[in-house]
Amino acid sequence: MWICPHSSMSATKSRRSTSSAQRACCCVRARTAPSCPKAYRTSSRRASPSCAGPRTSCSRSSSAATICSRPRTICRWTGNTPGRAPTATSPTRASTATTARRTVRCRSRSARTPTRPPGPELSDYQRDLSVKGKLPFDFDTATLDLSFGGERTERNRDASLRSFSFSAAGPIARDPAVLALPIDQVLSPDHIGEDGFVLSESTLPTDNYFARQDLTAFFLGIDTNIAQKYRIAVGARRERNDQAVTTFSLSNPEAPPVVAGENTSSTLPAAALTWAYSENAQLRASFSKTLSRPDFRELSPAPYLDPLxxxxxxxxxxLVTAGIRNYDLRWEYYFSPVEAFSIGAFLKEFENPIEKTRLPGSGVLLSLDNAQSARNYGIELDVSKGLEFVADWPGFRHIHGDWANWSVGFNYARIKSSITLDPLDASFQTNLERPMQGQSPYVTNLQLGHQAGDGSSEATLLFNVSGRRIAAVGVAGQPDIYEEAFRQLDFQYRHALADDWSFKLRLRNLLDPAVRYTQGDKTTREYRKGRALMLTLEWKPR
Structure with a gap:
């Protein structure tokens, strides 16, 4: 199966779709290693960089490289335009000087990603191989499952980019009448030359890189159930990761390349204990060790655009790999097989966590760095309940409805986060005592659902709110940049049309609130994500 290694995932995940350990820390930069048995999964997936988007005439060659047709040149316009404001039909101009000067940056790349900002041409390849096995054993009062297997992942990437700039060389390029024209008229053939604009290459020495990763893993796990009362799951995963990213200069082939990566081995244990002390209640405790490895582009000094x-x-x-130790304790009570209440406590201890920081003296240029350590801990409350009891409430008794088919869900996590920084290495950061970058102090989810008695249709209304969190760490006395609290309302509907056919409707971000970033008491950026509608007709033969 051909897999895009940059498959996009929503930055705002539904907390109900993740395990309690994952819900404990929404900012954990941990990636799922190639699949292993669910009970012994050693890491949780984060929102990875957005996929390159819809491709134009792409295919996979025999060497498994990605080939895309129709290369094109994309121009970026910067400068200021006297007496002319940006319009929907003209490029947005950023004022970078007080004099009338224009620079057009042209980037030659593939046309396979017309909807994303200009960036390098990426050729990605990933291959996953896995072998798994399970041996079940039955005893008089216990069962035991022995799981084992091995996996290998191979990834390769080539990122290439060449940039060109139009700069002012003569009086035509400084003529206010010319500068006030639309971009296609400014760069007409009459204005190109020694008396007007000239084209020159502006490719940076860090714009191109190639990378590879070879990840080999073996795992072994035991899952036993004793007298339908105690369930014990223990396991371990042994990984060897060989990863390298090489950044090189196109303009100076003799310059030494910048090589980053690691060649390390790690053992990742996991254990879980469940005590079902009654028919309706049980107590769970778990521990696991996970890793958070930097991505290819995070190891290269090649600049890229943060989409958020x-x-x-x-x-x-x-950058070095971050290690995470996860502790989880949870009490669960089941009103019915589909109704439950749970409350839990969690703790995550980070070693070398990766954060996004501002580069000193660079304006708004960001980079990534390892902190010394960090700790996240908190509590989580989760409840799901049917609404059949509403029919007995005063005022609802005369409202006829299938209340038994309605349900509500609520999830709330409160997280306390702290980070430890090396006073010498992080002396340029403004705040040495603060939460982890990207960690919200709370996350709340509400769900209202209805399912037809015969199961032919299902509707769900979902509301999510996440507290304000640090988007970028401030440096040189500048405050941290915060992403303010964001509220999102989604709706999902499914209806069965026939035995094998179903219709699905998804409405996302119905309220469409503003996404706002602040620094101190100033707003640095504000925009709206927009609403999304998705219709799906699915055929699933039984």
Missing amino acids: LDVQVVGNPD
Whole structure:
């Protein structure tokens, strides 16, 4: 199966779709290693960089490289235009000087990603191989499952980019009448030359890189159930990761490349104990160790555009893998097989967590760095209940409805986060005592659902709110940049049309509130994500 290694996932995940350990820390930069048995999964997936988007005439060659047709040149316009405001039909101009000067940056890349901001041409390849096995054993009062297997992941990437700039060389390029024209008229053939604009290459020495990763893993796990009362699951995963990212200069082939990566082995244990002390209640305790490895582009000094902050990010070749120890304790009570109440406590201890920080003296340029350590802990409350009891409430008795088919869900997590920084390495950061970058102090989810008695249709209304969190760490006395609390309302509907056919409707971000970033008491960026509608007709033969 051909897998895009940059498959996009929503930055705002439904907390009900993740395990309690994952819900404990929505900012955990941990990636799921190639699949292993559910009970022994050693890491949780985060929102990974957005996929390159819809491809134009793409295919996979025999060497498994991605080939895309129709290369094109994309121009970026910067400068100021006297007496002319940006319009929907003209490029947005950013004022970078007080004099009338224009620079057009042209980037030659593939046309396979017309909807994303200009960036490098990416050729990605990923292959996953896995072998798994399970041996079940039955005893008089117990069962035991022995799981084992091995996996291998191979990833390769080539990122290439060439940039060109039109700069002012003569009087025509400084003529206010010319500068007030639309971009296609400014760069007409009459204005190109020694008396007007000239084209020159502006490719940076860090704009191109190639990378590879070879990840080999073996796992072994035991899952036993004793007298339908005690369930014990223990396991371990042994990984060897060989990863390298090489950044090189196109303009100076003799310049030494910047090589980053690691060649390490790790053992990742996991254990879980469940005590079902009654028919309706049980107590769970778990421990696991996970890893958070930097992505290819995070290890290369090649700049890329952060799609959320809309600023350039420069990778850090000195990044190291972060280690995470996860502790979870949870009490659960079941009203019925589909109704439950649970309350839990969690603790996550980070070693070398990866954070996004501002580069000193760079304006809004961001980079990534390892902190010394961090700790996240808190509580989580989760409840799901049917609404048949509403029919007995005063005022509802005369409202005829299938209340038994309605349900509500509520999830709330309160997280306390703290980070430890090296006073010498992080002396340029403004706040040495603060929460982890990206960690919200609370996350709340509400769900209202209805399912037809015969199961032919299902509707769900979902509301999510996440507390304000640090989007980028402030440096040189500048305050941290915060992403303010965001509220999102979604709706999902499914209806069975026939035995094998179903219709699905998804409405996302119905309220469409503003996404706002602040620094101190100033708003640095504000925009709206927009609403989304998705219709699906599905055929699933039984």
